[in-house]
Amino acid sequence: MEFELKRASEVLRQTPYALSRLLEGLSPEWIQSEGNEADWSPYDVVGHLIHCEETDWIIRVEIILRQEGHRKFEPFDRLAQFRSSQRRTLSDLLTEFAHLRNSNLERMVGWQLTPAMLELTGLHPELGEVTLKQLLSTWVVHDLNHIRQIVTYMSRKYLDEVGPWKPYLSILQ
């Protein structure tokens, strides 16, 4: 499927609300951080999504749109959430994520991106030259990837409890 700003925005707009409906009201055992940087809990993932809204996606869009100087993105800190969000409730983080996402989508609408602008490029610190269209497509898939990470983490809590059904559940493989 070809990238189209309208369709991408549809997914980006839903993510904070889908996560809220999935996670609000769950017992701490499903969601709380275990401080494990190699296996993020839902709490850790939402902290990461907040950090992305603040320092990654929209900042990189701006660097591309300005087309000034080296157009190079700052490296992103993948583990910032383990330092910044450890004393807040998940509900508080979900609200902040929704607020940041909405405000970033509003900024994007304001730029009135044209097909020509979507082909402008910036320099990723590891990947080299990337287009605005690729960056926005990645923003969408990154959301979906982290929803997947959350449900996979949750399902593993019942790895033993499902007993003989385990081979039938691809999420547990």
Added chain:
Amino acid sequence: MEFELKRASEVLRQTPYALSRLLEGLSPEWIQSEGNEADWSPYDVVGHLIHCEETDWIIRVEIILRQEGHRKFEPFDRLAQFRSSQRRTLSDLLTEFAHLRNSNLERMVGWQLTPAMLELTGLHPELGEVTLKQLLSTWVVHDLNHIRQIVTYMSRKYLDEVGPWKPYLSILQ
């Protein structure tokens, strides 16, 4: 984590609403059925979840709780949704799924399941003897598994559009 009816119900209760928030308002390209029995779209998955509410989980719970006769479950039709739900809107299916799920959870509350009842068994047509606790744990993981299937399906729509980011996105591997 040990199975506990309260914690399992929390997830089961959220699933229809999480799916609605994830999928309502998306363009058809993200969700519509392609009639591919080997690669289910979000539309196909929601049809499957409805069929499970109607013929699988709660029916099997009842067979276990009755403890009469052979206690054997009927085999489940994994592809029923490709025949039964092809002319309805996704929004309609999501509403029906929420309705069926709520009503099934109410029935479960009514049974006042005790720890002893959770150890009762039934006969799965392929897996043999399974406990009620294993069945209910599988119901939860099955929900999460299908959310994972939906976001994986959606992300693959942008397999080419993310360009050089592809190796960074585990959902696309």
